[in-house]
Amino acid sequence: MKLTLQQLKVFATIARYGNLGLAANELCLSKGAVSQSLQELERQLATPLFDRIHPRLQLNNEGRLLQPAAEELLTRMQDIETLFSPDAEPSGQLRLGASQTIGNYLLPTLLASSQQELGLPPRVTITNT
Structure with a gap:
């Protein structure tokens, strides 16, 4: 059948x-x-x-x-x-890795300004390099 x-x-x-x-x-x-x-x-x-x-x-x-x-x-x-249509909202998860200096001082500002554009909640890991 x-x-x-x-x-x-x-x-x-x-x-x-x-x-x-x-x-x-x-x-x-x-x-x-x-x-x-x-x-x-x-x-x-x-x-x-x-x-x-x-x-x-x-x-x-x-x-x-x-x-x-x-x-x-x-x-x-x-x-x-x-x-899967071309005009679909982005989906998935944004994962970022950053060193201590970048992660603590620059990344929050970058994420805040791009949060509305991405529409995805970021997952950030900050560790020493």
Whole structure:
């Protein structure tokens, strides 16, 4: 079984709207592509996820079981994309080492002026060289 993120995204969008056409519009896909993706997901899981009540699709018990897991996975995927996007906030830890003189007299002023630019809490070690 090879589920894809795209299948889960299609499933979650259909579950949100209860309609293939509205889901297709949000995903910028054709209605046929959305339908095919859902059919493949249901085939791989060997169970229907919706009750078809024309013109709507209503989550059945199996669909309600899948929905929270799919939403969580999609949220985590979005978090990863955001974390590594070019305009993401810096993350990590800044580690600095300094001798006694530099660490005690110059480093505090430098850190204070650059703290707002970096946005990272520094970790400083001051020892003799």
